[in-house]
Every structure is written in C-alpha cells, then in structure tokens.
Amino acid sequence: MSGASHAVAAPPARPRSALVVAGIIFAALALIPIVAEFAGGAYLTSLAVRAMILAIVAISLDLLMGHGGLVSFGHSAFVAIGAYAAGIMLTEGVYEITLILPVAMGAAALFALASGAVCMRTSGVSFIMITLAFGQMVYFALGSLAQYGADDGLTIWSAPDALGTKWLASKTGVYVTVLIALVGTWALVHRITGSRFGRVLRAARQNPVRVSSMGYSVFRYRLTAYVIAGMIAAVAGVLWATHAAFVSPSLGSWQRSGDLIVMVVLGGMATRNGALIGALFFIVIEEVLSSITHDWRLIFGPLLILIALYARGGLVGLLDRIQGDRT
C-alpha cells in the first residue's frame, strides 16, 4: 500500500459499484421481514427497524461531516426534537402523520437555523464543542417537560394515522415505511451531494476562503446543509417515536451524538454508502458480539481502535482497498 499505488487504486467515486452495494443492502433489508417469519421473529424486525432509523440519521450526519466538514456533536438533538414533536402531538390528540411530520421537521429546521447561525461562526474543534452545547441544551430542556414525562420519558399510547388509515399501527407498516424513508434519504442525500450545492459544500470544506472569494456565501451553504440534515434527523425521530412508542430525553444525549459520529467515521466519510454501512455494522456487530458474550464491549472497543489505526477511510475504504488489490 505505497502512496503511489494507493492513489491509482482508489478512485474517489465508483458510482456504479456503490449503487450495486446499496441495492444489495436495501434488498437484504426488504427480505428481513420474510426471514423473520421463519427465524428471529419480531426481535429481528425490531432490530432492523432500529438499525435503519440510525442509518437515516447517520446519512444525514455524513452530509454535514463528510461533505461539509462540519463535525456536529449534537446531531441526536434533532432526532429528539422530531421524536418529542411526535410524542407530544400524539399525546395531545393529533394523530395524523401528515400533520406530525411537517411540525417535527419545522421545529428541527427552526432550531437548526437559530443554533446553526451561531455555530457557523466557529470551525474545527470549536464547532464540535458548540454543537455539543446546543445538543445538551435540548437534552436538558426536554428533561424539564414535566407534563410530558420529564427525565423518565413519555410513553405514546396510540400509533399515528397515515392519511386516516391504521397503516402505521402494524409492524409491517412501520417496517415498510422506515425502509422507504431510508431509501429516500439515501437517494436524496446523494442527489444533494452530486448537485452544484454539494460541490460548493465540499469545496468550502477544502478551502472556504477560496470559495467565498469566488462569490459564494460559505455561511449560507453550510447553514442550509445544517438545516437539511436536522430535518432529516427529525423525520428519523418521528419514525423512532412511532416504532418504539416511547420517547425520552436520552434520545438527545451526547452519547447518542457520539455514537452517530463513530458510525459515520467507522463506515467512511463522504462516500456513497459509508454512513449506511457504518450504522448497520454498528448495530449488527453490537448484536452479534452481545450474543456471544455479555461483555461484548471488550471486543468492540479494541475493534474500533484497530479500525481507526489501520483502516483509513473506514469500512468502505477498507473494502475499496481489498477490491483495488484484487483488480
């Protein structure tokens, strides 16, 4: 793996093979409910739903981290905002998902706009810490909602209606909806990153001074990306509330934000499938290892260290290199 061969062997984009990989992953996810009929049952589908929701959030975070160079340590706050918007509306008797979703996304967008305008004044490690600060503020604010369960969280007693139907009250309905949302997010984020907007965002990551001297407002591009990522995370939050029928402030804790960063870095930043693979790998390896031993973190911890030390570019980078060595 000398520098020269690496430069040749790893072209930045393999759009076609990346599309195939994503297709295989989505197809496998679509088959899981059928497999679950024979083995695994509700546990397996529930695990898959959890993994897919996290993948949605991870993909939205990669838009910020990978493409924007904006490492947000408070991204789970947007998930919590979305989840609480759903939880509060369902508790107050608003059951229609077509009303809940816009409110959740609107709340996340407003918060992203207000906090993002402050955060974008900083960069690098300061940005990490200021997003952490806003995340913690959301976390503590949600914990103070006494009428909605405070620190203990809020149990949701009724599933949302989908255009008047009970589609989201069934496990299959939730599964299909989450899968569609995942595929939609994946497609949307890659439309965005492939567009002129995405190119400006990446250019600003590499050289903000140059981009702004070319007449682009780096601030506006970054803030827009921040709002978009926050809104996607809020959708994931609504899905989480629907799936788990329970929301609590811990959804927005800094540990969750840390997990999300780890998922994205683990998978490989600014790659087509890195965030997706990272999130799924994180959940699957957690399940597999914890079924082997109760102390699975003793294996998972060193595994992360090894990936950080030896697999530059995360899992996707590793796969690309294996592929590159073969061809």
Next chain:
Amino acid sequence: MSTTLILIQILNGLQLGVILFLIAAGLTLVFGVMGFINLAHGVQYMVGAYLAYWGYGVTGSFVLALLMALPLALLMGLVLEFLVFRHLYDRDHLSQVLATFGVILFLNQLAKVIFGPASLSVPPPEFLDFSFTLIDGLLYPAYRIAVIVAGLLVALILWLVITRTRVGMLIRAGATNPDMVSALGVNVRQLFLIVFGFGAMLAGFAGVMAAPIFSVEPGMGDNLLIVAFVVIIIGGAGSIRGAFVAALLVGLVDTLGRTLVTDGLRLVMDASSANQIGPAIASMLIYVLMALVLFWRPEGLFAARAAR
C-alpha cells in the same frame, strides 16, 4: 436563601472546580500541545478512583492507596500512549475520536468485569474523617476541604513546573508552536510522552480524591470528561492558567446555579413552574457559558496559540 447555604454551595463548587481542573489540566496540554482529542481522558479519572478502591482494599489505608494509585495511573497513561495514542498524533481528529472512543468502551467494560457494575465507595482517610464548624450552625466535612486544598496545591505546583522549569518551558513552547519546537531539535515525541503520562496521573489523582465523595462506578468519567472539555474550551486550549480559571468558574456556576436559578425564578413565577424549569436551566448554564465564550472569543479566554 441563607448565607450558610450559599457558603456551602461555594465550597462544593470549588471542590468540583479543583477536580475538574485536575482532569482538564492534562486534557488541555494534550489537546493544546499535540492537537490530540483524547476522549479516553475521562477514563483515566475512573481508573484513579478504582485504583483507590483497590488500594484501600489491599492496604486498608487511604494514604497508602493514594501513593500506590499515582504511579499506577502514570503507568496506565504511558501504556495507552505506547499502544494506541502515539500512532494517532499525525492523524485527523476523527480517527482519534474513533480510537479513543474504543478505549473508553474497553476500559469501562473492563472495570465492570473486574469490579462489578454496582457503585462502590471508599471511606475518606481517618484523620480527615470528621466535620468541623465553619461558621455558626454549619458543619462541613474536613475531607472536602482537604480536596480543595490539595487541588489548589497541585495547581500551584503545576504552575511552578510550567513557568519555572525547562520541561515547562518546552511544553509552553510546544503549545504555541509545535513545529518550531521540533525544528529546534527538541524530541517532541518524548515531550508528548511526558505530557501524556503526567496528564493521566493528574486525572488519576482527581479520581482518587473524588472516590470518597462520589460513588466509584463504570463510566463515572464520561460525563466529567464532557464538562472538562467545556472547561478547556472556555479556558483556551493549551493554557493551564485558562484551565484553572475556567474549571473554578464552571464548578461554581454549575453548583451555585442549581440553587440560585430556581430561587431566582420563584421571584418572577409561581413555585411549581420554577421548580420545573429551574433545574433544566441550571444544567444548561455551563453550556450557555461555553457557547457565549465561543461566540465572542472562539479561541477561549486564555488562548495559548495566537491564531489558529
């Protein structure tokens, strides 16, 4: 709100402040000098507390436990530096985050395996295990005063080392311009190792001191680590003086906020909503403080580096 209560809270705030300082001191040097984000620094604090528990169990003496824990905490820091961290100095921040996150998972779980998930307690040393009357009607445990004094003493020693010795001079120079220090023929790797080891030892010392006050449990360092990061951001990365001022500030704001905010809100709204909102606002205070500092002085109050 009585003056007695405020006095107690100020003492508690100072105590939290010095513990935060002991953790943040190592963190800010590692971060300032090496540009290294060490999430596992909070684990060193936990290791110190567990070493105190273990040492106390073996020797039955807190002082002996402290004396055993310090070199072991230093050794632990050096081993981690050798095995993991030194391979990450010239890597991007996110690789460091990933690897040190792995270290956290591993050591937290290891503590759980060895000592069990329950929270443990360590009694304070016998000669400090009494309370005395601070002012009329106010009893305060002597051990907590000792923690404050010990913390301030360590801060003084650290300040002397940093400002008066050759190693301290190199560390300051390294925090300001590491490339130049290296170009002048200083073995920067060795300097890093020293900073790392002693940073780990300081965090371990904080853990030992905290063991009789807080409960000893797996993951006890994680939340303090985040607050320690808040401290070094407010104080300015690489600045010991900044870490000291910011640690006391954060300790006092956090502790006093918990009583003052709720009482203050009671003046403007009814008691039940004040009780409900107060604690949330109090918990947010240090983060609001950090956001304000980042907004107006992104480099922190006492920046070691002129521009970066």
